[in-house]
Amino acid sequence: MIGRFFLAALAAGLFVGALMTPVHYARLVPLILHAETFESGGAAAHDHAAINDETMALRLVGSATAAQTATDGAGLLHLVHSPAASGEEGDGTGLFESRLLGTFFANIVAGAGFALVLAAISLLLGVPLTAANGALWGVVGFFVASLAPAIGLAPELPAMPAADLAARQTWWIATVALTGIGAYLLILRSEAWAKIGGLVLVALPQIYGAPQPDTLDSPVPATLAAEFASSSLATAAVFWLVLGLCLGLAMDRFGAREA
Template sequence: MIRNLFAAALLAALAAGLLTAAIQHFRVTPLILHAETFEGEGGHSHGTEAVAAEHEHAEGTPAHTHDAAAIEEWAPQDGFERTAYTTLATVLAAAGFALVMGAISMFANIPITFANGFLWGIAGFVTFSLAPAYGLPPELPGMPAADLVARQVWWTGTALATGAACLLLAKTRASWAFAVAIALVVVPHIVGAPVAPDEPSAVPAHLATEFAAITLGTALVFWLVLGTVFGKLNDVFAARSATVPTGAIA
C-alpha cells in the first residue's frame, strides 16, 4: 500500500507540476518580467554622498572595492534556463505537497480516491494558497514586503491551522467540530499577517492585482489536478494489487 501511495503521489505530482509550469510560463512569468522593469524606480535611493564616500580612501590605505558582478546573486538567464529551473522547482514542490497529502491520508485513515480527490484538492488549495493569501497576497518584484521570517512564521501557522480545520471537518460533523474549525481558520487572521512597510512602489496596481488573481487561479488548477490524479492513480494501483495473487510478482 505504501509503495502504491508513493508511486501515485510522484506521478500525480509530475502531472500537476508540468501543467502548472506551463500555465506559469505563459501567464505568470510575463507578469514577473514586466514587474522587474519597475524595480528600483520607487524604492530606496542612494544619494551622491554615499556614492562619493564609497570611493574615498586615505592615501596609502588599500582601496576596499566591491565588484558588482562578483557580489551579485546568481539567477538563471531569461529564456530556456529560467523556464527549466522554474519547471523543476514546480515539479519538486508538487512532489513535496503530494507526499504530505499521502502522509495525512495514512495518518487520518482517509484514503485518497477518484471520488474524493477533488475534495482533497480543494482542501489543499484552501490550506496552502487561499487562506495564507488572505493576509499575504502574492507579491511581485519591486513591491514592499514585510520581514521574511515574520511572513514565513505567519504563513506556516495559518496553513497548519487551516489544514487542521479541514482535517477535523473531514473526520467528524459534530457541532463542536464546526466551532473549533471556524476558530482555527479565523484566529491567524485576527492575529494578523505582518504588515509591509509603507514605501512607494513603481509597480502599477493593476499589475499587482492581475498577478494575485492569476497566481491563485493557477494554484487552484494545481491542487485540483494533484488531488484528482492522485485519487485516480490510487484507485488504479489498488485494483491492480487486488488482482495480483498473493506471492506473485506484480
C-alpha cells in the same frame, strides 16, 4: 506495498508539476518579468535595466513616482534581486542555466511535495483519496494552502514592499497548519466542539494578522499587482484541482490492484 502509495503520489505530483510549467509561463512569468523591471536595486549592475526602469516607470506610473524612482535609487523599499532572478540568465547562482529549466524543476518538486503531503494526510487519517473524491481533496488543499495564506499575504511580485521574510514565512506556515487542522475538524468531525474549534482555528491566523510592510509605496503598478494576484490564485486553483484528480487516479490505479 509500502512504497506503492508513496510512488503513486510521487508520480502524480511530478506529472502535475510538469503540467503547470506552461501554465505558469502563459499567465504568471510574464508578469514577474514585467515587475522585475521596477527593481531599481539592480540598476547599478545592469545599465539596460536602469533604462528599462525609467522608461517603464514613466510610461506606467505617474510622473511623480517615476521621477522619484529615477533619482532616488533605492530610497523606497525597493527589494533587490540577485542577478539570476532579474532575468540575467546564466550568470546567477541558480542550479540551472536556464530560467525555464529552474521553474520546471521547482514545479515538479513542488507538485511532488504537495502530492506526498496530501497522500500522507489521507493515509494518516484513514480517509481514502480516490478518483471519485480527488477533486474535493484538491479544493480543500486550495483553500488551506493557497487561499488562506493569500488572505493575509497577497501573492507578491518582485519589487513590491513586504515585511520581514522570516516573519512572513512563519505566518504562512502557521496559517496553513492551523487552517488544515481547522478544515479537518470542520469537514471530518461531526461533534459540536469540533465545528466550533474548526472555525476558531481557521479564523485565528487571520485575526492575528499577517506581518505587513511599513509602507505601501511600490514602484509596481497596482494594476499589474492585481492581475498577478488574481492569476496566481486562479493558477493555484487549477493546480490543486488537477493534483487532487491525478492523485486520486494514481491511488486507485496503484493502490487498489492485486499485488
